[in-house]
Amino acid sequence: MNYTYYGMFLWLPSVLSEKGYSLVHSLGYVLVMTLAQVPGYLTAAWLVERWGRKKTLVTAMILAAVAALLFGLANSTAMLIVCGLFLSYFMLAAFAGTYIFTVEQFPTVARATGMGWAAGFGRIGSALAPFITGWLLGVHLGYGWIFGLFFAILLVGFVIVVTLGYETRGKDIH
Structure with a gap:
């Protein structure tokens, strides 16, 4: 999720600008899209319970x-x-769900270490994504391919959570 978020939202004004929108319109559209993150986060915070x-x-x-x-x-x-x-809303909803879901996948004695490792791997994606996305934009593959990569990465994460993670709501996780 970190790869998709940072690869996408850091380049979004440039992507919109390359699609023919003025810089002012590009930044305005990104601002409007970003505002959807707040209700996405709050909705997920409510839904996890x-x-x-x-x-x-x-x-x-x-x-x-x-x-x-x-x-x-x-x-x-x-x-x-x-x-x-929708992208902005659901990305932040996924982040809100991730924070509580991930930490509860580890036993109490390993919770901080497990969450630290998970967050660290996420940061690797956060660091690599802007460079890889910039390179992909530079080779002009087309936005369908670039955002298709974001789709594929999120899909891999989805499959991992579906197959490996377990529900913890209402369970004693000590």
Whole structure:
């Protein structure tokens, strides 16, 4: 998720600018899209207790993945903004779900270490993504391919959480 988030949102104004939007419009659209992160985060924070950690996380991840793919294929301003809003909303919902889900996957005695390692690997993705995305933009593969990569990375994370993680809501995790 870190790879997708930092690879995408750091380059989003440039992507919109390359699609023909002025810098002012690009920054404005990104601002509007970014505002959707607050309700996404708050919704997931509420859902993890009502619906469950895993269900909230995997739902947000798959919907963020689909939104990323659709954003890359968008061919109109309305579609860009709508897909960007959904992408922003569900990415932050996935992050909110991740924080509580991940920490609870480890026994108490290893919780800080486990979460630290998980966060550290996430930071590697955060550091690499802007460079790789910039390179991909430079070789002009097309936005469908670049956002398709974001889709694929989120899909891999989705499969990992579905197959390896377990639900902890309402369970004694000590």
